[in-house]
Amino acid sequence: MSSHIRRSMPLFPMGTVMKLTDLSARQIRYYEEHQLIQPERTDGNRRLFSLYDIDRLLEIKDLIDQGINMAGIKKILLDEKHFEPHQDSKEQGEEQKRNFTDEELRKLLRKELISAGRFHRNGHPYSERNRFFH
DNA sequence: GTTCTGACA
DNA sequence: TGTCAGGA
Numbered sequence: 617m618s619s620h621i622r623r624s625m626p627l628f629p630m631g632t633v634m635k636l637t638d639l640s641a642r643q644i645r646y647y648e649e650h651q652l653i654q655p656e657r658t659d660g661n662r663r664l665f666s667l668y669d670i671d672r673l674l675e676i677k678d679l680i681d682q683g684i685n686m687a688g689i690k691k692i693l694l695d696e697k698h699f700e701p702h703q704d705s706k707e708q709g710e711e712q713k714r715n716f717t718d719e720e721l722r723k724l725l726r727k728e729l730i731s732a733g734r735f736h737r738n739g740h741p742y743s744e745r746n747r748f749f750h
Numbered sequence: 751g752t753t754c755t756g757a758c759a
Numbered sequence: 760t761g762t763c764a765g766g767a
Contacts (some may be wrong), residue, residue, distance in 0.1 A: 630753060641753075642760060660767070662753060 623671075626656035626664035633665045637673045647676055650686060652693055 637644070639672055647653055648663075653672050655663040666672075672693070679689045 640760075642762085645754085646760080660753085661755095 618673045623668040624666045626666055627671070630663055630665075633670060635672055637677055639673060639677055644673065647673065650690060652676060652690065724742065 620689065628636070631645065633639075633644060634641055644653075646658045648655065653665070655669050657665055673694065676689055684692075711745045
């Protein structure tokens with residue numbers, strides 16, 4: 617009943633988060649600029665990250681490791697609606713009620729990334745690093 | 751010693 | 760993204 621409160625509690629300073637997520641301070645601050653996380657501040661203007669922020673940064677790292685850029689990441693993390701089951705009309709049967717399979721999730725994400733217009737990396741279409749979407 | 755913002759030979 | 764400056 618208060619898990620949200622606990623997950624949102626400001627706890628860790630930059631140094632701790634860097635080690636926990638294996639991301640540089642530069643990257644973490646950059647993601648904050650892009651509204652992907654919103655850590656609190658101490659009196660001295662030091663950032664205090666919550667468990668929710670850590671979780672969020674870990675997701676971002678996964679996406680980055682897969683070769684997805686800011687545009688794609690923002691599209692995915694900033695718009696939860698992309699993961700809500702679409703209008704599952706009754707004629708579609710219970711087939712549509714089950715959770716997304718990897719195949720479906722892949723198709724959905726690929727579609728979103730393409731629409732985001734930033735599917736490439738360094739000008740190389742279908743980068744070898746983008747294995748998840750092949 | 752640690753973190754912050756701004757900036758780029 | 761790294762890294763340096765100059766301050767807190």
